């Protein structure tokens with residue numbers, strides 16, 4: 001089965017967890033895209049929920065599909081969030097931020113009671129780190145911040161957009177992609193990165209996911 005079908009299978013399964021009256025966090029990326037589509041379909045069939053998005057991209061998509069949107073001022077907690085990931089281990093430690101949405105994704109995840117990650121089997125790894133860790137930094141002095149990240153032992157580069165300019169996140173920050181090689185101690189590295197002045201947040205999501213739904217190439221679904 002091709003990757004798109006696998007993304008659809010994982011997303012369809014995740015949407016089954018959503019019940020009437022819930023506040024639902026909408027992830028970002030090509031897998032979360034399908035979850036948003038399936039949620040819209042269930043809303044058309046009568047499901048009553050309110051949603052909060054992790055990016056302007058997902059917010060616009062959801063609104064275009066008629067999904068009712070809310071915001072943090074009007075809610076206390078988020079019942080379920082469904083999001084993708086760039087890598088996951090079997091014990092549900094993640095790298096996210098390939099789509100530059102990691103900061104809003106982590107804020108939404110931290111406010112969520114039940115955080116569901118959806119991936120195809122290619123994203124499941126033994127150790128995190130083949131995918132470079134996206135790190136959101138403030139633009140001011142980003143070169144100095146990047147050097148500090150490099151001093152932790154990474155090869156670093158500021159992320160560019162398709163036009164070759166420095167990519168700006170939804171929060172008007174930059175993304176540094178940091179290659180640490182395979183990571184032995186993700187929690188420790190997460191702390192070390194976030195201690196650097198100028199770093200806003202990084203793409204290691206440690207002990208955040210409640211379940212990871214994996215779609216396998218043969219069409220079976222596994223819940224980690």
Ligand SMILES: O=C[C@H](O)[C@H](O)[C@H](O)COP(=O)(O)O
Pocket residue numbers: 027028029030031032083084085086095096097098099100101102105
């Ligand atoms: O910033 C983007 C997010 O963390 C995405 O959830 C992640 O990059 C996975 O995206 P995709 O489902 O497109 O592979």
